Amino acid sequence: MERPLDQTVIHRPVLLDEAVSMLRVSAGGVYMDGTLGLGGHTREILRRSAPDGRVVAFEWDEMAIEQAIINVGEYRSRLTVVRRNFAEIDQGLQDVGRDRVDGILIDIGLSSLQLDYGERGFSFKADEPLDMRMDRRRKTTAADILASARERELADIFYYYGEEKQSRRIAAAIIEARKKVPLRRAGQLAELVARAIPAKYHPPRIHVATKVFQALRIAVNEELKNLATILDKAADHLTVGGRICVISFHSLEDRIVKRKLIENEQFSPVTKKTISPTEAEIRQNPRSRSARLRVAELLLS
Known part of the structure; x- marks a missing residue:
């Protein structure tokens, strides 16, 4: 039996300000959150893109979707959820009648929901x-x-x-x-x-x-196959000048992100080095310690 959720425990998005700031969110923009999770990053994107910005959020964990919709709160009318993995970006965006978005954010880490709840090992x-x-x-x-x-x-x-x-x-x-x-x-x-x-x-x-x-x-x-796939496909679904922000948590993921973004001549790296959590964030959320953010901007479509 699944345990009841405690929002105060599970709602801790990693590198929240850094990632959303790097995404350069603006009113009227349409953004893809490739990993909705518990909705922390999505909520902040919607807040900063008010009054008419939208988020298309991919998530394949049904339990996470239910909680994220609650967490997004008053912004939920501008949220569209696609129950697919981000690697299925082609079909997922097509499902909701879109071809391109103004920015893509992916947080590859496990959420506290998956670690502390759900009883999936x-x-x-x-x-x-x-x-x-x-x-x-x-x-x-x-x-x-x-x-x-x-x-x-x-x-x-x-x-x-x-x-x-x-x-x-x-x-x-x-x-x-x-x-x-x-x-x-x-x-x-x-x-x-x-x-x-x-x-x-x-x-x-x-x-x-x-x-x-x-x-x-x-x-x-x-997971690594899916990560490589979204990095290969992202340029086909970003507007020129749009950015992809990827938060990874271990060297296997980060090596793939770094290599894929460097190899693709359509992208220009925005960050030469990875962005890490501040000491203050690590104290508040020890699980954020290993998080690393890389950002690239689409030059050519």
Whole structure:
């Protein structure tokens, strides 16, 4: 059973002022929030684009959409929600009768809703089912991957999507464990990883299973593939002078964003280096610590 939501806990958009300022929002503009989440960035875009600016927001997590509409509040009449992943920008904009927008914002991080609520196993802090689907219309869960993937496939997932140096050791332990009992819950997996990796290799600042959970989530939702796709398609849907702002949370994502924006001659980077949260924001929201913002402007359509 899903727990009731607490808006005071879950509503913390990352790099809010920095991202929306870089988007150069103005009245009458139409903007795409590729990751509606809980509506924090969307609400600020709508506020700054008053009285007639609009947001087309993509989101594939139904639970997040319901909460975001509440959070957007008095601005909701200028919000159009598309229940698709941002990689489906072509069809999504077509669905709402648009071809181009004046700016695109993407926040690739998990929301507090997904980490603290919903019981989908995104975090090892609670013993939840190993689902990890952001869109429950998708078929494959994290438990399915753990049950069916070969040892080498598991090792590759952990190594390439989690940058986990102990990937082979963990994969071997999973293969042995699933012969006896299915791995279906977050607590099971976290304990297995902790046992599989010798204590001397446990990281000092994060839980030993952090990278494994990250890797599984990326695999289940095809996150890196979707990120590359939106970066390839963005120029086709921006007006000249429009900007794309991307907030990433780990090096795998940031490398893709940096490479794609540099390689595309239609874009001019606005930020030579990434923009990071202030110390004040990190104190208020420790989860923002690893956030990085990159911005590029469309020169040619």
